Amino acid sequence: MGDNVKEVRVGLAGYGTVGKSVVTVLARNADVIARRSGIHLLVTHVGARRGAPDLAEQGIKVSQDVFEVARDPEVDVCIELMGGVTTARDWIEIALANGKPVVTANKALIAEAGSPLIAQARQVGVPLLFEAAVAGGIPILKALREGLSANQIEWVAGIINGTANYILTEMASGRTFSDVLLEAQAAGYAEADPTFDIEGIDAAHKLTILASMSFGVPLSYRDVYVEGITALQSEDLEYAHRLGYRVKHVALARQSEAGIEMRVHPTLIPCDALLANVNGVMNAVMVQGDAVGSSLYYGAGAGGMATASSVVADVIEVARHSGLAIEQTVPPLAFQDAKPIQMVSIDAVCSAFYLRFQVRDKPAVLAHITEMLGEDGVSIDAAIQKPVHEQTDLVSIVLLTQAVTEAVINRVIARIEALPEIGAPVTKLRVLSL
C-alpha cells in the first residue's frame, strides 16, 4: 500500500455465504480497490452468532453478540448481511445511532421497513446503501440513482428472481414445475422453503425498491400486485412459444398520468426481445427513460461473490465520501423527497392477454367464445386449437387478445366460464405491453 492510502475499518454482521464472499473480495482485491479509491478496507470486527474460528485465527475480532459490531468505536463502516427483518433492523438502528454509515443486502428489510431507517440515516447525516438488495451483482440502483439521473423514468421491468427464472427456463423444454423445483432445491438454486421465490414475494420486495427509486415515491411494498409461478403449466409455455413468446416471471413498475402500477406475474415476452433471452439464474432489468430510451442491465442476481461485488462497491463509495455533508451524497432512494404514491388498481391496468380455454368438443365453440369476447370489445390477434385430449375429452383453445383492461377481461372470462361447454377454469396470462 502506498503512503496515500487511507485505512477504513469495516465491521460486518452475518457470516454466511455472502459474508464470507465479502471477506474474500476485500482480501483478494485489496490492491485494485486501493488503486481505484485510495482506500484500504480492513475487516476489523465480524458478528457471527455461531462464531467464526477462521477469522479469529487471522486476528479479526469475532463477536457472537452481533450488536457489539454495531457499537464498536473501532468500526468505521457497518455491513448488515444477516437477512430477516427484526434483528437486522435493530442492528442497523444501533449502527446509525452510533454515527456509522451502513451497507446492507437486505431487500425484505428495505422494502418493508426501509423508510424509517433511511430517515434515521438522513437525520444522523450518514449514508445507508443497499445496491446488493436488488439484482445482486448488477449495479442497477446506481444506474437509476446516478447514471440515469437526467431522465424521467417511464417504466422498469425486470427478471429479478433467479430461482423463478431458472424454473421457467427449464419448464420451457417441457418439464413440469414440481419436477424442476425439486431439482433446483437439490442443486441449491432454490431454498428448502421456496415460497418467497416462487410466489413472487422476493421479486415484489425488489420491485418496491426499484419503483421508489425510479419515481420518487415511498417504499410501498403492500401495493405490489403479485402472482407466483406455481400454477403455470408447461403446455402454456409451449403454446406461448408457438405464438412467438417466452413466459418469464416479470416485475414491472410503470408511471403514467393515472398513477403508478407495480406488479409481479408470469408474462409473455416476444422471443426476440432481450428480456426473453435472460435464462437460468440470471437477472436483468430494463429501464425506459424519456431521454435515454430503453436500456438494459444484466448479470448474476444472486450468489455470494456477485452479491459481495455490490456490497463492497457500496462500502467503497461510503468510505470515499466519509465526512461529506449529507446533501453532497446521493440519497439512498435517489430522490431528496418522496411524493405521495397514487396507485393504479390492477383492474385498471391494460394488457394484451393469453387465454387458454378447455372446452367440450362441440361445433362452433371457438366462434361462440370469440363472439363473447367481441361483445366486450376484446379483439383476437392469434388463435391455436388443439385436438381432443384423450383422457379429459376436452379441446384446448388458446387465444391472444389485443390490449384491454383487467376489469374487462375478468368480466368476460367469468361469462365464458359459465358456459356449459367450458370444462375447466380459464388460464389467463399477461403479455408484456410497454
Place this chain on the structure above:
Amino acid sequence: MGDNVKEVRVGLAGYGTVGKSVVTVLARNADVIARRSGIHLLVTHVGARRGAPDLAEQGIKVSQDVFEVARDPEVDVCIELMGGVTTARDWIEIALANGKPVVTANKALIAEAGSPLIAQARQVGVPLLFEAAVAGGIPILKALREGLSANQIEWVAGIINGTANYILTEMASGRTFSDVLLEAQAAGYAEADPTFDIEGIDAAHKLTILASMSFGVPLSYRDVYVEGITALQSEDLEYAHRLGYRVKHVALARQSEAGIEMRVHPTLIPCDALLANVNGVMNAVMVQGDAVGSSLYYGAGAGGMATASSVVADVIEVARHSGLAIEQTVPPLAFQDAKPIQMVSIDAVCSAFYLRFQVRDKPAVLAHITEMLGEDGVSIDAAIQKPVHEQTDLVSIVLLTQAVTEAVINRVIARIEALPEIGAPVTKLRVLSL
C-alpha cells in the same frame, strides 16, 4: 423550486444535435433533476460558431467565439460538445485553467489526447467526466468506475458503434454492404464520410477508454488492433448463421498474465448469446469481473437525447460534488494512477477462426486443406462445402477451427493460399472466445 435548491450555472460549447438535446433535457426535466439532486441546472452561456437565435430569445447569452464560455466567470460547469480534437482540447484546457469542472462527449479527444487533460484537471482539483463518450446513453463508465469497483476486470467486449451494427444487422438478411451503407446514409444513421464508423476507428476510440478504466492503464489508442467491416460479404454472414453464429463488429479488451489485448474486428458470436441479439443502432457492453461474473449494459449508443442523458448525468454529479477535495471524487479513468501498459501483440492472440476457401473443384481438396491445417496443429470443429459456383467455377469451403494463435493461423493460411487449387484469398474471421 424549493428553498433548498442550489442553482448551478452551466455553459456549453457546440450547439448541434447533442447541444440542443442537452438544453431540452435540462429544461424539460428540471423538476425531476431538482427533486433528485437538490440542484437547479441553469444554462447561462452557449458558444455556437453560427449563433443560436432561439437561445438568445430566451435570454441565454450566446457567443460565436466559443472560448468566451470557457472563460466566463458566471459559468460554474462547462460542457464541450463541439467534437473534433484541436479546438475542443484548447477549449477544455482554458475551462480547466479557469477552475471549472468539465463534461465532454468527445471520444476522439479523450482517447487520443485525454491524458494531459485529465492530469490538468487533477492538478487544478476539478472533475473531468465523459460518460457520453462511450456507448451514448448507457452509463457504462459509471458502472466500471463505481458499480464494479470491487472487481478485477478480466475483459470487456462490446458492440459500441451503432452505424456498423445497423449495417451488419441489415446484411444478415442477405443485403450487400454498399447497399445498406447507402440506405443508412440516406436515413441519417451513417455520416457522409462513414470512415470512422465502418473502419472501426470510432469503436477503437471508445475501446481505448473502456480498457483504460477497466485495467488502470494509460489511454493507448495507437495500441488497438483494428479491422473494419468493409470487406465482409453477406454470404459470410449466411454461412456463419448456418453454423449457429451471428457476425458483429466487436470491440474487445482483455487482461491476462501475458498483458493486455485491445482489438476491434468482425466477430462470430453464438446466436443465443445476448450480444448476438443486439440489433440495429443499439449498443451493448459485456463486462467480466472476478466477483460479479458476466454483466451486460445495453442501450442507445448515439442520438441527441440518449447522449444528452449521459452528459446531464455527469453535470449533475459534478454539481453535487462541487467544492469537494479531489480525492473524494471518483477519478475520471477509475484509477488513481495508471500502471504501464504491457500489450499482447495480435500475433499472440488466441481465437477460434471462421475460414472460407474458394477452391477449384478437384477431388480431395477438402482433405488436403484439413490435412495442412492439422500439420500446423489446427483442429476443425465444423465444415460446410457448397456446390460449384456457376460464374466462378469455384467451390466455397467454410471451416470453423478450434482456438489457435493468429501467428499459427496466418502461417497456415499463407501455405494454403499457395496451393494451385485455391482460387481467391482466404476469408478469415475470428470467433468470440472468452
